[in-house]
Amino acid sequence: MRNRLPGREKKYTPGICWRNLKDDKSPLFKNRVLLPTLVGLNGDASQMWEAMMTKITQVAKETLGVTTRMICRHKESWWWNKDVQDKIKDKQESFREHIRSTDEAKRVDLRDAYRKVNKEAKKVVAEAKNTAYKRMYERL
Structure with missing residues (x-):
């Protein structure tokens, strides 16, 4: 603490x-x-x-x-859905693996994998936000 x-x-x-x-x-x-x-x-x-x-x-x-x-x-994050939660969890796990790695060659590969997962997560987040806001604006 x-x-x-x-x-x-x-x-x-x-x-x-x-x-x-x-x-x-x-x-x-x-x-x-x-x-x-x-x-x-x-x-x-x-x-x-x-x-x-x-x-x-x-x-x-x-x-x-x-x-x-x-x-x-x-x-x-009221707009989060199951897909966003899964992608964010994958991104966090990938980042942890990258940080914990001690081998330099493996670390480079893990960094590239993390960047790929991070881009995918950003796309899913943007799509979820857009659909949630569209629904909210339609209701108003």
Whole structure:
């Protein structure tokens, strides 16, 4: 277990629970954002942008909820599926093999294998993200 330096506290940032858009709160959020803003579109672009941004965040906080989450290395991954999990696991195993290798010739081969697996994992992650975001935007 790591010892923390004295005087350092954990940092927390409040965040909107955007993952709740998957639930039955999506139509409520959509109605509360769109209906009032269609009436009040006046002013220049920056004023309209600021008004829309504050309206969306206010409605999101009220309907979706706010969480206090600890800042950590891993980001939210609600879009992950089984393929992504398998590819990431393969990538991690390949990296561990590369790091643990002591033979220089074998290490070069393992590095090349890791790079190949890493590229495949990036492709699968990008595809999963794109499909998940497309589904989310279609629902909105």
